[in-house]
Amino acid sequence: MPTLHIVQGDITKLAVDAIVNAANSSLLGGGGVDGAIHRASGPELVFACRMLNGCKTGEAKLTKGFRLPATYIIHAVGPVWRGGAHGEADLLASCYRRSLEIADAHTLQRIAFPNISTGIYGYPKDQAAEVAIAAVSRFLEKPTSIQEVTFVCFDAENRTIYEQILQSQNQ
Numbered sequence: 001m002p003t004l005h006i007v008q009g010d011i012t013k014l015a016v017d018a019i020v021n022a023a024n025s026s027l028l029g030g031g032g033v034d035g036a037i038h039r040a041s042g043p044e045l046v047f048a049c050r051m052l053n054g055c056k057t058g059e060a061k062l063t064k065g066f067r068l069p070a071t072y073i074i075h076a077v078g079p080v081w082r083g084g085a086h087g088e089a090d091l092l093a094s095c096y097r098r099s100l101e102i103a104d105a106h107t108l109q110r111i112a113f114p115n116i117s118t119g120i121y122g123y124p125k126d127q128a129a130e131v132a133i134a135a136v137s138r139f140l141e142k143p144t145s146i147q148e149v150t151f152v153c154f155d156a157e158n159r160t161i162y163e164q165i166l167q168s169q170n171q
């Protein structure tokens, strides 16, 4: 059975098969976790990203990790929060599902996600965590190469939210 983990910290430090980036549709870098990943991966990353022709919201694309400890980066584009009635939950779930599909297609085993859309894009953290855990759990019901999914929470608030949801599911 694949396992779910929660850690608090910097996703760029993780030596997993793939870390997921909370990117924007240009895929050419930005602030938040995207900026941290580009800084840690090095200048090769933006060259690789230029070849990808951008990425739609709810979709994801793969590059190498370059100077990161992680082998690959899966760049997912989350929705900007616009009140919740603009398909945000489906688009956010799609980010997690598509990232896992890409990881599975490359027979990867260990993948780590940041809390996509909950920073600059303004998605409420508790609602985003519910969507993330539900989408990942649903994906892991089917046979897959993925053995371990880590939710990397940068802040204590997100960590507590994730811990509470997972604890309530295990009761």
Ligand code: AR6
Pocket (backbone or CB within 6 Å): 009, 010, 011, 012, 022, 023, 024, 029, 030, 031, 032, 033, 034, 035, 036, 037, 078, 114, 115, 116, 117, 118, 119, 120, 121, 122, 123, 152, 153, 154, 155, 158
């Ligand atoms: N490791 C893990 N999580 C982090 C890190 C890190 N090093 N740094 C920040 N976070 P955000 P978004 C958390 O804003 O909301 C960029 O400019 C952060 O605390 O990075 O999807 C892109 O280019 C938050 O919980 O991404 C887009 O334009 C989470 O990562 C836009 O921001 C996501 O916050 C995407 O916005």
